[in-house]
Amino acid sequence: MEPTKKTKGRGAQKNVHNRFLQDVHETRADFLEYCHKEGEEADKNKTTYTNVFPKTIVNKVQSPDVGMTYSLNPYQGCEHGCIYCYARNSHEYWGFSAGLDFERKILVKRNAAELLEEKLKKKSWQAYTIVLSGNTDCYQPAEKELEITRSLLKVFLKYKHPVAIITKNSLILRDLDILTALAEDNLIGVNISITSLSEETRRVLEPRTATIKKRLETVKILSENGIPVNVMLAPIIPSINSHEILPLAKTVSELGAKSIAFTIVRLNGAIGEIFSDWIHKTMPDKAEKVLHQIESCHGGTLNDSRFGSRMRGEGKIAEQIRNLIKLARLKYFKNTQMPKLNTTLHEQYKNGQYSLF
Template sequence: MSGRFEAEKRGVFNDGWTGPATAEQGAVQLKTQLYQELPKQVLTKNQSPDVPFDRSVNPYRGCEHGCVYCFARPSHTYMGLSAGLDFESKLFFKENAAEVLRADLSRKGYKVAPIAMGTNTDPYQPIEKQLGITRKILEVLLEVRHPVTIVTKSSLILRDLDLLQELARLNLVKVALSVTTLDRKLARTMEPRASSPQRRLDTIRQLAEKNIPVGALVAPVIPALNDHELENILQAIARAGATEAGYILLRLPLEVKDLFSEWLSVNFAERRTRILRRLYAMRGGRANDPRFGHRMKGKGIEADLMRQRFFNSARRVGVNMSEGHDLDCTQFIPPQNPSDRQLRLF
């Protein structure tokens, strides 16, 4: 799939010279390609009433996890790349993110509020093990005593337990694991390179044991595919130690609509029509409803029932549905520029 801004479109076509392609020949072998990005700013602001934060930092563009439903896929088309395989394999990393964040936080008049990580692509996707950009950002935030929230699908976050424990001791961090399904086979089909459901539950457990505030995000909920697991997922994350929970109905913006529909045709052909019909019904007859107040939860009878199921089950298992304690925004110590630190020597 080509980007929607491109003048030319690319596609696979069998011209008959080599005969029909076999399944083995048609298999795509993904090889991650990395591209350095040196932004001048890394704090992204938003005014959406649908999310509990107004600023975020994303160390990476694109994501190796390969989740077919990812709403961030269309952002790759702004780079002249596809929302499909390019999004999963052609990744941009912001090598200087920690240094630029330090500069952003040192700006005169900066007002503290929690910085969200993992809002677009996963800050703990596999390349983080090699590059360590997320860890460097956390080191800066700990140094200046700045609150942060993190959403991830990866057990790699346990690598940074030392930083997370110290941030938690100062009431400066909350973590949420995205748990989409408890079915290992379904997870591998939907999220081929993310941690398994059991690894995510184990990660919740280990974070909770270290007194790091941890919750879970049941996202996305897909009618006729994983919606029947809602109660079981909430019970599992509560047993693992999660104290907060939230959910998001599947969103299919722009290129994601066709990618997801094609994926259903290949993997769940017998359910494709039913899944899309129910989803469209909760989206006012469309694949995606971008309006504030509707895009996360949908509307209509089934959307209302889903909301009731979630809240009743969350109450029953004892998670407080994202209404936990607030992070401390009073400890912030503005970072000093290197030149300022040099002047202090005299």
């Protein structure tokens, strides 16, 4: 039996079974009753950090529809707790649940900068944009103290190598000095994820992310400093934020964003169960409506893993969303676009400084 009390400050409201594990962990009602009588907490709801030491850090992206070729993730798991996050499933490969474990058990790659430097110095490596946060946010709360992402940016700058960033966190502004230096040689592009203009919606969807106000300020400050910004309206969730596409596009265009991108929510793997449990507890009056509309975008199922259609959706609702995005681009981004990053400088800086020969 699962606890019925809402877990504050978290997206997922339970741990779901890890498909790779035989044993199932269950929170029983008699245990909860015992904790209540003894005045103990059944679940302390704390975030823990574990150091891991991978041998490589740059990942070749095999999926043909994610818009990147190489990614780098200094953290596994993400304390932001976005309920819809596709990366939740990856936590199962580490032996954890895609639910609360994903938000509370964070794996930290402290040797990330050293591994990146080794990669960029290899004679066989040819410069190609590497995306920070292809899986989990490189500016999640742990980064404020650990500064692993900042150390990675220093490596990219040292070797004049192009890098793109995806984040929901205004903490990126801490590294404005490095970002502006990268921008001088067209080596940086930033993707800021903004799913809503409503702070109430943000709090329930993405409980530990930066506020909407701070994210909008981040778009403005980055743009004013010559750093190109693409805003990710992702994911679009029918009947939750689908009505905000045009207001969002207009707002971020006025703040200097060069483009927008979108995906339609897809609840693959364990996320279908996690999201369904969450919405019944958080928005019980509209839960079934939202779930059925999501299903209508993916051939009648919450779990859609088909390349090409999984992010764009299908059916009437998905078509309406795509048409709104098309209209938004015509109205607000007709003459702007993200620049292609510079891959020509790195070869001359393979040893960490400019080479004349």
